[in-house]
Amino acid sequence: MTFSTRRHLLACATALAISPLAFAQGDYPSKPITFVVPFAAGSATDQLARALGQAVTEQTRQPVIVENKAGASGMIAAQAVAKAPADGYTVLITTNTTHAANIHLYRKLSYDPVKDFTPITGLGKGGQVLVVPANAPYQSVGELLAYAKANPGKLSFGSGSSSSRVAGEMLKQLANVDILHVPYKSNPLAITDLLGGQINLMITDVSTGVPQIKAGKLRALGYSTQKRSAQLPDVPTIAEAGVKGYDMGYWFAAYAPANVPAAVSAKLNQLLGQAVGSAAAKSFFEMSGSDPWTTSPAELAQFQAAETTKWGQVIKAAGITPE
Secondary structure: OOHHHHHHHHHHHHHHHOOHHHHHHHHOOOOOEEEEEOOOOOOHHHHHHHHHHHHHHHHHOOOEEEEEOOOHHHHHHHHHHHOOOOOOOEEEEEEHHHHHHHHHHOOOOOOOOOOOEEEEEEEEEEOEEEEEEOOOOOOOHHHHHHHHHHOOOOOEEEEOOHHHHHHHHHHHHHHOOOOEEEEOOOHHHHHHHHHHOOOOEEEEEHHHHHHHHHOOOEEEEEEOOOOOOOOOOOOOEOOOOOOOOOOOOEEEEEEEEOOOOHHHHHHHHHHHHHHHOOHHHHHHHHHHOOEEOOOOHHHHHHHHHHHHHHHHHHHHHOOOOOO
16 A cells, blocks of 8 residues: 555545534534524614624624514523524524523423523623613612602513513512512613603613713613622612612523534634624623623533522512512
């Protein structure tokens, strides 16, 4: 056997030994990718998805389509992705709403947050801001809660995500006040009604609330985590404002349908990890007051399990009855 023949046979054997998944990873992506967002255009999740999509397109030269499927607390989008082909071309850019909270908020889900998905990576973490209309009489969290205690049931708060809702319910529980909850399909829709006077307050993501705060249309009273927002350094945390123990943040993450090939999942993890560090994503994090956060698929699965337990405890303690 000549050296040339041996070299040819070795090359053939090596090619046969390469898993089809390796080819899949090498070829992926070869067509447009769709990022499905569970909330309306303009929401924080939507803004992050578009920033990440821009960065992924720059890396791959493949278009990224952002598709908003708002409604039912993210269940419409989650179900759509769960039923999509497991080829890595449909990705859910979502939050704790669909993958940690909904299972405790609804008696029956149209998807399984664990079995129906392949975890890809964490994307970011952040807090929320308690806002009221600029013409409201309350200048502080203390004044707002004093009015709520003196007038049980007369105030209402809106929410367009589980993070927003549970944040409001936690405020009610820890401050021992009676405030009516009004659900919305997304936080921007709730903001519209807040500006119009249909509701009295809400706790919303910073990227949705800050533009209205800076425009002088909303007043920020408190921030939801134990650390003040870099975007709103003069706004005290809700805990600082007198609601002892108050701490409620949120997170973003990416999931593909269950059974996506491991090589494709790894490629998506790589692409999105790099996208989180892109200039477009950095601009989003600075604007929203949130922080970049990336994980391996296994780390995201472990984090999701822990968060599911935590959110369950918070929801139960808040006295929220599953719908």
